Amino acid sequence: MIPRHRLRSLAAALAVPLMAGAVLPAAAQTGAVRPQAATPAPEVVPPSAVPPASGHPAWAGHDIQVLTLDFADVSDAGPVGGVQVVRGPVGQFFDAVAYWADYIFTTITRGLTPPSPETFAKTMRSKDPNDFWKLVGDAGYKLKEISTDVGVVPDVGFRFKYVRELSDGDVNWLERKLDHHAEKFKDPLSVIQRTIIYTLLSVNSSDMYYVDELKVKLLPLPKAEFSLMPWDSGLSEEHDTLLRAIQGKKRTKRKPAEEDSHY
């Protein structure tokens, strides 16, 4: 059983550094440190001249130098002015916790936030002939949109539009390029990439449908979406209006139902 007077001494000895550690995390940002006790602030001294422990008896035996700096002094003396601010162990612990919490949060946030569209746009201008984006371009598709979502589950997607019909010569050339690609790149990702291109070629060579849009999503999970359109789909109203304007035809207005009615 520890005697009461020893417990009191022990508590006092622990209290000061605990209090110093609690105050220091906030104050340490500005370099200004204000001790809890109402004691006169010591003068600014260079680290080489270490004053002996004095003042409150609780400081006795602890090599802690608590210094108070005015902002004017800081500006005159430079960033720290050669003065060393020493933190207690608890203060250092809280500093470390704050630092690692900030680091982990930043890393997670950066990991959850997809790269900017500019980053992807730069990679898509690669000169590598076997680059997937180049193969998609060779298949007659052009990038129309890059979409990114920031969130707990981020999202990155690319939308390609069919802009160029391929001739038989283009298809033969691309298939030969894919054969070379297959000999050179045998990893699963390359197999998937070639499958996407072969799907485009296969559908577009049919008489019924073509892939009007290709959507490639990288996050949260990679996938490719094919939007098929029939070759003989009708014109939209906008395209119909354009065609009539080119042909010099006026659009026939539909008469109201009452005028048509014979009943």
Next chain:
Amino acid sequence: MFCAAVLAGLLALAGGSAAAETAGPADGQPPARSPIKVMVSPLQTRFTQVLGEHLVTKYGLPPLDLSTVLAATASKAFCAGTGPGSPDVIALPRRMAKREYDGCVENGVIDIIELPVGFDALVLVVKKGDLVFNLTPRAMYFALAAEIPLEDDFVRNDVRRWNDLDPRLPALDINVFGSEAGTSITAFFKEIFMEGGCRGLRQFKVYYSSVDRVKTCTTLRDDGRYVGIKPPIAVNFKDIFRTAPKGAVGVVPYTVYRHNADWLDLLPVSGVLPTTTTIKDDEYEAVTPVRYYVKRKHMDQRLGGDGSVHGLYNFIQEIMSEDAIGDGGYLESLGLVVDDPPDREHDREAALRLQPFRR
């Protein structure tokens, strides 16, 4: 070889013979027809003719029923379906395209045996003693197209000399001798050099329609810079090109060059000289892999067919033999670039095993 021996043994046990298919169709079925119906593109005609002669002497089969058509026509007819009206075998100057294969599958032509026989190529040549220089499809396009892009418009092509296109090219008049329009050789030349030359040009990227784009890319100038030689090019090229002006460029199959190598020099295309190595390895641009495709459905019943055609397995045996496609084989002597022995052996075993072709 071991698999071929096992298969031959099985056939012998079944009462057949590996040397000649003798079994006919089952009772109630029409008799197996012969000859074998083969459709080839012009580049493979000579190979197939000589192969047919060997089938006659070695296996006692009747001469082949051989038709020479464009590759696309042959492929379309082959994939239209099975039965007496459709060809049993076709030869293509390329691998069967995926869309063609899908068409075959749609029409019930599912068991196809692919026979990779070797390679041919379309090469550019000059007479020995003339300057040898590097040409690219882009240069050929700008030299021979009827209209070429200038800024955002197309203008009539009046380029006269090679160095007008690129100062690194020689100061020689542009004179190109190739096959006349409508032949497979010209079609292949237009696909590789003309279409290949205009592919990627900014002015063509705005074209949606492939028909318009191809027409503009591949229409040759009619001011005498390109001279079309009537077929057979193997015969007529020699007489016409010998009297061509200095620096004239010829466009011929590699087989034609090999038979005239004593007075012709090859030109590199995009920095690659066509040799047996660069052709085999597909490094040279204008390579045509020679592939035959056989319908298993028409083969003997013991081989999974309906027994409608006699001699198809013998066809496979002969064309994949070392006598035909081996080093010094009769197809190589005709100018075919044969594959390396290990690859040949692998392809032969797969063919004799009747391994189905997948695309």
